[in-house]
Amino acid sequence: MATKRKVAKRSKSTKKPNASPKASARRAVSIATSSQRTVKERVAAAAEAPLAVCENEKDLQAMLNVLRNKDEPAKVRLAALQSLQAASFSVLAFEPCRGEYIATLRKVAEDPDPELRQRVLGLLAREKDGFAQKKLLEGLRNPGKALLPPEKALQLLSYDVHAEAYSAARDIVKKPPSEIARREALRLLAADASAAPLFEKLLRDKNELREIRQISASALHALKPEKLQETARKILLDKSDYDDIKATSLTALTQFGDDEALGKDKALLKSVDRLSAGEAPAKYKQSARRFLSKYGR
């Protein structure tokens, strides 16, 4: 009920009775871009503006100016960005406005406001924009110039397999600025065919964090599935390894393994038998029982 009241109130601020959707949207643009209005009014109006943002040059420029202007309240600039982004989804209608939009995003990518910067770089990275990729890579190589934290930069670079980020990601894995950056670097390297030996090593390493070992299992499945099968078997035979990693290994064998070979692997079946009867949490035991039942045990 409260939501309905809010919507009604907002509509009142931008819509005139019997106005067409486009006319309402144009009125919304004029409110969203007016410094005479309150922040609340402008943010609400920006949400209703996308339909008109690319209807004429004046409205587009007004909205882009709000986004560019560092003196505008951050909330209003973010709302303007959201409005432009929504308008850009209508690819055909937005065609004549795209050039100005991309140029503005590149400009705002270096804005002092960290949230705006991150949002804008995210939008550009999704477009596989060369400018954004260059800036993100520069930041990884020279943290003093970084526009975003390394983990976020890696995440955005991973949108494009051709972004030249593998070497920077490898450096971060070797000398991580933080555990979260190392994790993102490994996620990015999961598409690098030459990284299979690294993931094999990490998956076998019992001192490694669980999440990293799980990422490694998934990466190995993508890059060298036969190596994952081999490593998963070794983990299951290793009495000292952890139950959750064993369960991950078991899933890999159950889903993607060679049924004939696994059914004859007595050592493996015995080890899984032990897992199903031991003191492991119920969900791991269930995985073990599922695996065994597949082979009539």
Add this chain to the structure above:
Amino acid sequence: MRNVAIASTQSEPQFAALVDATAADPDRREQLTELLREDHPLYAGRGAAAIVRMRGWILLAMARTGVSDAALIFVLEELDTGTDAYLVAATARALRSYPRPNAALAPFVMRALANIRYRDEPVSFESYGEYAVSSTGTTPVRELLATLAWLGPYAQGALQELESLRAQVGGRSRKLRKDVDRAMQAIRGADQTDESNTQACCRAPPDGVSNPSFRGLKSRCGFAPIDSIVFEDHKGELITFKEFFQGQPSIVVFFYTRCGNPMKCSLTVTKLARIQKLLEAQGLADQVRTAAITYDPAFDLPERLRVYGQDRGVRMDAQHRMLRATDDNDTLRKHFELGVNFVESLVNRHRIELYILDAEGRTAASFERIHWDEQQVVTRTIEVLKE
């Protein structure tokens, strides 16, 4: 003519300086064309974005010095399949320096416009590697419109499309509307031109440029080293080059599943599926083999090959396979002189290429750079079959 001494270790600014120096020297200008070959060592080990910057700079140098007949195929290739804003813009500008504008060029410009118009963005040609952060400069669409204006009456077939673009722009961008108007005016402006020539735009191009991708017969030399190359197919079965490619003629295309350009690998493999259907329709599916071989064998494992082929309607059986070289990809690359380069194991740039092999497994013909007509490939294959 590999005279330009540029190593892959050279920095990008050094490369840019060398391109400028080569362009400034009338005796060496022609060497710029050689630098556009994808397999040139200077591209080895560089990222895809660096290659865009480098090739763009060569094309901009050509825009100043003039595009030669030998370089034209590279320009047409980029217009035919390019999706990078900077490269397409630089290419459109370069084409305007070609000394013989003609109607056969217009369909390429229109195709580039169709490919890039929804990806338009500002580009900067001011200095090497610069990205535009304002919209005061140019864009690929603006450059393509300027090229249509340069073609003038030769681009008459483009008028309808330009009308619709103009309507779409409406009041949204005065700058763009002005460029469209200028192009339309230039095209309409020369009614005195011979109609038979101007109407050729957007129909089949005239002789000479009618089939720019066809390379005809290659020297059919023996190639024992490649016979033993082992491939793994989409089902994980192993087969040597000799086992698959000898005994019957075959059609081979190259691709990789991670290619981000829908006008290249995805379209190539889709067109291979159409070729297979044409062969089937003529009762030749058992007499001609087809193969799609990946450039990226380390990543393109059998399951990926199978799904990629299946999604594009490729027939896959013992006669028709998706393949990856299990080792010795370099020998395969040298044998076909593939137009591809790599950064580590990842492809950084490639051309499109299709080969027709005779029953001995020797290259009988190739179609390179520009997208081929499927029927033409089948016709040429039938000729090889009858030999």
